[in-house]
Amino acid sequence: MKYETVKSFILFVLVGISFLLSFILWSYQPNYDSFSDTSYVNEVDIGGAEKTKNELVEPIEIIFRNDEKIASFIDPIERQSFYKDLASWVLYDYQINDAKGRPKSDEYVEIIFPSAIPADLVTNLFTFNDHLVPPEWSFERVFITFNDKSQTLKLCILSVDGRKQITATIEKSDTYHLLLSFMKENNHLLHEYMAFGSQKEPVYLPKEKVQLPRKTLVASSIEPDLFINALFSNPSYVTPNIREAYFTDGQRGMRIVQDGRLLEFINPLQATVKRLDPIELLDKSINNINEHKGWTNNFLFENIDSSLNNVKYRLYYDGYPVFDRLNLTVIEQEWREQELYKYTRPLIRIGNLLNSTEEEIPSGEEVIHSLENDKNINVENIKDIQVGYSLSYLDDAHSLTLEPSWYILYQGEWLKFDIADYEKDLQAKGGD
Incomplete structure (x- = not known):
């Protein structure tokens, strides 16, 4: 075979390979679906716990009113224990009807939650004998009144506007006498309180000075890297900027601020705000945090803002709320288009x-x-x-x-x- 013929053959083969590679390159369409998949929370354990709605939502105050006398638990641990018992009392003969504000009684127990919560939650918070189809309104205060003739108790879940209510009866006489003892006797668990503000939604404070310890505790950190697997669908796509403590997969971003003590996550693709039903929003938020066992230390529900699809949970210690000007004691989530849009949380653990x-x-x-x-x-x-x-x-x-x-x-x-x-x-x- 002549030398020129060999060169022509080799050139022909190379041109053919070039065309083949060009065809593959131009016809290849990468699978961006997996990259932009918005169901992105993988099951990860950051060292916390999983919690249910009834573990996260509890009252901030339980008030006993007898005429002008006002009393409450000075120790929040005792209040939590009392509420746990109260939540197990069986409620009979429930009704959903109109209301005219607070009960017209001189003797009642008032249970106050941190903010308005959807009535759908009543079946998680209280024990009903019959199946209850909750109404669509929200409530913040619950009242228990006394029927001296039948020695029963009436529970009233009052809507925020005071126009609707769920009522039910607690028929156990020993429960009636238990609550009555709190009202009539000088119970060592209760201290004198006073009311402040409007009659419709009074604020209650302990009347005397409060003794409370100042505590020094061990503090440790939660590794931010754990959240890469929790918040990004494809951790291998995530690139860190160590100098700025910023992580991104090209779409979502996670920033570590406040000397490594606070995490800020954002998914800017979800730009449309479609208002979610409050109970759906709460369920999505709790499930999301449960998936990476994100309840480190004791956080409790604080607020739902349906207009922004926003949910907040606050850190509690020994039953008392913990505050910080740098937002290191709040877990906050915002949802859009059924997906997590923003997520801020502390990376500290109290020891x-x-x-x-x-x-x-x-x-x-x-x-x-x-x-x-x-x-x-x-x-x-x-x-x-x-x-x-x-x-x-x-x-x-x-x-x-x-x-x-x-x-x-x-x-x-x-x-x-x-x-x-x-x-x-x-x-x-x-x-x-």
Whole structure:
């Protein structure tokens, strides 16, 4: 075979291979579906727990009112134990009917939840003898009144607007006498409280000074890398920017801020806000966090904002809410188009107790007096007042403190209210 013929043959083969490769390249269509799959939460264990709705949703206050006398549990652990028993009492003969506000009674128990919650939850929170088809409205307060003639109790779940209610009967006489003993006797578990604000939705505070320990505890971190598998459908696509503590798969992003203590996740593809039913929203949020066992320490439900498809859960310690100005004590989710749009959460874990020192914070009377005389505060905008813990990190970053303080829910935001600071400002202005 001639040399020129061999060269022509080789050239022909190379041209053929080139055409074949070009065809493969142009005709190849990558499977972007798996990359953009929005059902992206894989089953991952970040070291927390799974929880149910009835474990996450519980009252922030249980009030016993007898004429002008108001009392409640000063120890929130005792309140939680009482509510657990109450939730197991069987309810009979339920009815859904019209209402005219709060019960017209001088003697009742008032159960207050942290914010309006859908009536669909009543079957998770209370025990009904018959199947209940819940109405579509929401509630925040539940009342128990006494029928002295039949020695039974009537439970009333009141809608937020006060126009609708679910009523049912508790028929056990021993339960009737148990509650009556709380109302009539000087029960050592209860302390005197006082009411503040409107008659429709009063806020209750302990009347006397509160003794509560300041605690120092071990603090550890949750590894951010664990959330790559939890929040991205294809972790192999995720590229880190170590310098900025930012992770992305080209669509979704996860940022680690506040010295590695706070995670912020966003899925910007889900841009349309279609309002979800509140119970559906709560279910989706709880299931999502359960899938990566994300309930580290004790978080409880705080609020649903259906207009934004937003759900919040707050950290609690020894039954008290924990607050922090950097948002390190709140798990918050926002959903769009049935998918997780935003997710912020702390990456801290509270460990063993290192030190505890008893402290005394001002009484409810002092707090109310200060609020009513503070010209910068419109008391009508105060939704709630709570004793809680203020979280702060120590310099070594491996321990933190929980310091007792008063907090007010003012115009939708929790603010620390320090009476000492208020009095200093008052003296500087020459006030009384």
